[in-house]
Amino acid sequence: MPELPEVETVRRTLMELVAGKRIASVTVKLPRIIQRPAEPMAFADALAGRTIHTVERRGKFLRIILDGMVLVSHLRMEGRYGVFPAAEPVEPHTHVLFHFDDGMDLRYKDVRQFGTMHLFLPGEEFQLPPLNKLGIEPLDDEAFTLKAFRERLQKRTTKLKPLLLNQEHIVGLGNIYVDEALFQARIHPERAPESLSANEWKRLHASIRATLSRAVDAGGSSIKSYVNGQGEMGMFQHQLLVYGRKNEPCPACGRPIHKFVVGGRGTHICTKCQRVKVKKDLKD
Structure with a gap:
C-alpha cells in the first residue's frame, strides 16, 4: 500500500x-x-x-x-x-x-x-469519513511536536508498532516506514509505549521525521507496483536498512535481520540493536 x-x-x-x-x-x-x-x-x-x-x-x-x-x-x-x-x-x-x-x-x-x-x-x-478521525501529520512541524507525539501514544496499552500503524494516532505510516523508523531509533516493535524512556521517545520522533523526509526526497519506495503520476518508480527501496532484508546483515552490527509477525504484519528487526527488554530510564 x-x-x-x-x-x-x-x-x-x-x-x-x-x-x-x-x-x-x-x-x-x-x-x-x-x-x-x-x-x-x-x-x-x-x-x-x-x-x-x-x-x-x-x-x-x-x-x-x-x-x-x-x-x-x-x-x-x-x-x-x-x-x-x-x-x-x-x-x-x-x-x-x-x-x-x-x-x-x-x-x-x-x-x-x-x-x-x-x-x-x-x-x-x-467533518465526515474518511478524513474526520485521522491523527497528526508527521511532516507537519507545528502538529508533530515531540510533546504531541508522546501524549498521543505513551498511555496506550497496545504494542508500539500497531500503534504507529494506526492512522487515528499518526497518519501516513505503513509497514515499511514503521520498521525503518523503529530500527533507526533502536526500539523493538513489541515494546509497550510506557516502557520508553524520554531519550527513546526523542529518538523515535526524530527517526520518523527523518525516514519519511528522506523517502519523500527519493520519490518513495517501489517495492511492488508503485509508480508516481508520471509512471516513474521511487528509489528509496535502495536505502532501506531492514525492511525486506531478511537474513541480510544488519548495517549497524552485522547480525542477520530477523523477520517475524507483529500485529498481523510482517516485521523486520535486528535482534541485537532492537532488544525487547531494556532498563527504563529512571530520570524519565
Missing part, C-alpha cells in the same frame, strides 16, 4: 500534470470505487465543467481541490493515476477517467480494485 512518501510523490506529480485543467466529463467504469455520492452518475455530473486548482494530501489520502468541490482519493493497495491523450487506448483495470477539455485524460487504474473516491463540498471532507 502506498504510504505517506509515495502519496506525497503522487501529489507532487499530479500538481505538475493536472493543476489548471478543466474536466469536460467523467467516465466511471467500476461504480464501487465511488463511495460518495452513492450514484456514480451524480459523481460524474458534479465534476463536469470544474477546474482542478491544486492537489493536497492528508495522511495517505489525496485531496484534489476543484472550484466548489473536493475529491478525496485513497489509492489503497495498487491504485495509480496517470495522464494520457484521450485517443490513447485505455489499459485494463482502468476504472475512472477524467476527460479534460484539452484532449487529455486523468486515468485511475487499480488492479486490486480497493481504491476509493469521495466527493465533498469544500471543508465538509474534514
